[in-house]
Structures are given as structure tokens and as C-alpha cells.
Amino acid sequence: MDFKGHLDYRHDRSSFSSSTGILVTSLGTPEAPTAFAVRRFLAEFLSDPRVVEMSRPLWWFILHSIVLPIRPFPVARLYQSIWQPEGSPLLIFARRVGQSLQNELNHRGQPMKVSLGMRYGSPSITQALEELRQAGVERLLVFPLYPQYSGSTTGSTFDAIAKVLSTWRWIPELRMITHYHDHPGYLQALAESIRRSWQDIGRGERLLFSFHGLPKRYLLAGDPYHCFCHKTARLVADQLGLEEGSWQVAFQSRFGREEWLKPYADHLLREWAKTGVKRVDVVCPGFAVDCLETLEEMAQRNRELFLRAGGEEYRYISALNDNPSHICALADLIEQHTQGWANADSKESIMEAAKMSYQRAIAFGANN
Template sequence: MGNNVKTGVLLVNLGTPTAPTAKAVRAFLGQFLHDYRVVDLTRMLWCPILHGIILPFRSPKVAKLYASVWMEEGSPLMVISRRQQAALGQMLQEAGIDMPVALGMSYGEPSINTAWQELKAAGVDRVIILPLYPQYSVSTTASVFDSWARIMKKERRLPAFRFIRDYHDNHGYIKALAESVRASWQEHGQSDLLLLSYHGIPKRFEDQGDPYGQQCHRTSELLAAELGLAPHQWRTTFQSRFGREEWLQPYTDKTMESLPAEGIKRISVVCPAFSADCLETLEEISSENKEYFMKAGGEQYVYIPALNDNQAHIRMMMDLVCREIA
């Protein structure tokens, strides 16, 4: 490609309700749970369950959880994602790289199409798509690709594009995680166990070829090695299961309840699959699972925040992006 090609970055995350209300949560969950990549049941079976049971009963409960973590500027995921977008844009600019950065969400606003229209208006004709999911899954990363493909169907002139599938073993990502763990240990003291909790997926997805679980375990191994941990000093678990079928195990909540009986009373918890703090980290891990652990006899529970907009994380994003145009 010639030097006149203008490149833009499209950051993508999952999305969030616009407000901590039952109505806003229902709209968000309706779009999210309608995605066949997320729930692959036949629509004739799934839609009556979704609209007749799940959305009416779950939305008010989830809205209360969102209200417990809502920030003055809005949803934590949106606030942090905007900070990431601004920080990456500034870092590229300071490096003398003219590359606009847009933010899109798989569900809700700003949509992936809204972000693409921003880049298009800026004269971009090559796009680097960076889904902010370190580990690939059909239910997250593949859904981003589906959305992009649907948007491109309407375009007369397709931009060139690069799609960053995952970065679960990227050295900059592992080092950034290690820095965050060390900083927490320096503040709170090193715990008996570092627990790495990843968002779960149905076990069936893995059986059908989704590499997510394998990539999570690889991330854990690399982080443990970077920190110099022995096997008994760290453990991988999976959180946020939904429905009755088996998901990837061991489950985070069940592990929390059993650790004190094993003599593990002081733990640190990090969630390497989340690039930004959100409901699943701030409420489910930092609050709900802490309660399980402490009630079971735990003595110290420290949640290590997601990488969010810290400099090492943004630098890793810039390295990933610049590698695609080298």
C-alpha cells in the first residue's frame, strides 16, 4: 500500500446499558442474548424463554447490580473504554502517528457501525480492528467479526482491514498484568494464592473447537512464570456462568467457598480476560465472591483491578496496532 493510505483503529468491547434501570438493562440484554454467537439455541425455543422469562425477571435484578457500581460519568465499562480510546489516540499522536481511534460496542451504543462511520468520515481507508478480548472466543471475538461483516455488506468501497484475533500470549500484555499484580502485592502484601478468574463459556463450545479455555490457561501459565510463582501459588477459575448446562470449570464461586477449608485464607484475585472493569469484576468478583470467601473463613481478599487505561496497557495496544502496519 502506498503512503497515501490512511489507517484508523477500531477498538471494540462488549457494551453496556445506557442507565442502571430495568428498561435500559432489558434493551441491552435483549440485544446481547439475541446474538446466536452467545446463545446458539434455535430461535423458536429460545425467544419465548428470553422474552417471557429471562428479560422480565432478570432485568430489574441486574439493574440493581449496575446501580451499585455506576460511576458519576456513567457505566464503568463505557467510562473506562472512552479513557482507553483517548489514551491510545494521544499515545499514537505523541509518537507522530496519524491514526484516528474510534470506539464501538458489540451491543448498545456507540455501535460498531457508529465507530466505522466516524473513521469513514475521517477519510480512513484501512482499519485495524482490535476487539479488547485478550482470549479469543466464538461468543465474543467472533461476534465482532460478524458485526463487521454485516456492516461491510452495505459498503460499495470496502476498506482494507486487519482483524486482531487475540493477544492472550502477547508479552506486553503479560508484563502489564504482572506489573498490576506486583503493585497490588506491594500495597497489600503477597497473598497465599493468586486466583485468576476468567469469564466462563459453555463447555460445549470448547468441545466444538473454541480455543478460549486453552488460551486462558496459557495466559495464566505465562503470568505465573513472569511472577516467578510455584504451582501451588496460583489457580485458574471461571466465573459468570448462566443457565443449567456445564460451563468451563473450576467455577470461581465454588472455589471461593472451598479455599479457606484448604488453609488458604489470604487471596488476591485478578481477571485477565477483562480489559476494563465492569459489572462482572466490580460487583461479581470484588463484592459477591469476596462475600463467599470471607463467609467460608477467609481473612484477606484483594481484587486487583483490570488493566483499564494504565500506561502499560495502552502501550501494549499501540504495539499491537503498529505491528499491523509495519
């Protein structure tokens, strides 16, 4: 057995900066606003058994005979309505969050390597983990940008990471942030964002907290997502001093015919408009960065629905994205969850320890 290659790989690196790495993850996005790219993305996304909990043979038939031949074309048109010159908004904002977070940690004297990976699409979790391994990371904090835990998001992210790490000979010490729906910094950032919108463009009669939906049977099976969403909204409403009846939680982005978490955001907005509510504000606290579901569904499509039903003013409040208060809250979470992990040793001390380990291995006959 030859330990020399391991010594070189792990420790003899001019680029070495920290043995603690942060894997920031998000859902992902197609690489282009085309039917072909969307089909490839949906095939990966909807094949995840955490996302669609159904008999696999039955779902495979539905997916490949009905969903994938039809759905990519209308979805591609939706992406085209929000696509930016630099690419997909989700990827643009997620990269900004990752870079801002790296800068904030450096400013705090926390020499941790931040890498961004998407659960579906590119850059993949596999690519991000390999980037961290090449950086010599020995302690890994996984940070999915999903404030409210769900098995279909955070749980699925864990599955993907475990699959990659199962192929590694030496896996890093591992921790994971599974939720932060009630973290004070996150709640404060949300409240500040809403107040800032009200100061800039005025306040509506109602505030809608819209979260991504899930099939109701996921809740009945024990998924805590529904409860976490309601707690986030209630705590933010408390910070804003909102009266009962001036705000409500709803769920968006349902897919298929089965019952999902209610009330549905589009139905509620139509009902409000028809019953005389003229001005509404909409915020989506479950989305750390803006994406198709916020920029197209909530900022465009549901705005048109509300106005057609009799409403007069509809204001979408942007996701937190790379707002400084958001980045500060995320950095606070990282510091909280890396407590007990000493700052990375100096390169010299690591090299010396590696050299001694290698010499001991030789003494015990590792090359024999």
C-alpha cells in the same frame, strides 16, 4: 454516473488526518442502571446466536417468556452498586483507553484515527465505523479488547462489522487482531499490575486468575478460549516466579443450568476458605477494562462469599484499564498489525491523486 460526489466525500476534507483507522471494540453496557435499560441491552446481547448457541425458535421463546421479564430487575440492582456519576464503568474506562491509545499513537508519530464502538449498546459499531468513514479512512484495523479469542466475543464482533460493511459501496482494506493472550507487552502489563498490588497492600496465600466462563460444549465444538486463558495465566505465573499450587485458573459469570468451563470461581473460593486458605488475591486477565463482572461479581460478591466461608483477606486486583503499560502494549500491537501499511499520504498528494482519477473518469465518459 457522477464521480464528483465521491471525490468530495473521500478527499476534500479539512478534517482529514489519516487514511488508517483503528476500530477499538468492547462488549458494551446498558445506558442506565434501570430495569428498562438493562432489558434493552440484554435483549440485544442474548439474541446474538454467537452468544447463545441454541435452536433459535426455542431460545426466542425462553428469552422473551422467562429471561427478559425477570432478569433485568436483579441485574439493574447489580449495576446500581457500581454505577459512577459519569455513567457505566465499562464505558468510562473504555473511553479512557481509546483516548489514551490515540494520544500514544500520536506521540509515536502514527497519525491513525481511533474510534470506539460497542458490540451491544452505544456507541455502536455502526456509529464508530461511520465516524471512521467520515474521517476518510481507507485502511481499517479492528481491535476487539478481548485478549483471549472466543467465537462469542471476537467472532461476534467480526459478524457485526461484516454486516455494516456489507452496506458500504467502497469498503476499506481490512485487518483484525483476533487475540493477544500471549503478547509479551500484555503479559508484562499484567505481571506489573500484580506486583504493584503486592507491593502496596501485601500478598495473599493464593492468586486466582478468573476468566469469564463459557458453556463447556463451546470448548468441545472447537473454541480455543479455554486454552488461551490457561496459557495467559501460566505465562504470567512464570513471569512472577510463582510456585505450583500458589495460583489457579477459574471461570466466572456462568448463566443458565448447563455445564460451563470449570472450576467455577465462586465454588473454588469457597473451597479454599473452608480448607484453611485465609488470604487470596484475584485478578481477571480476560477483562481489558473493569465492568460489572469485575467490580460487582469479583470485587464485591465473591469477596463476601470468601469471607463468610472463613477467609480473612480478599483483594481484587483491578483490570489494566488505561494504565500506561497497558496502553503501550496495545499500541505495540497496533504497530505490529499495521506493518506494511505506509503512513498516510499527505492531504495534498491525496487531493492530487483524486483529481487525476476524477479527470480520467470524465475522459472515459463517466458523466455520459
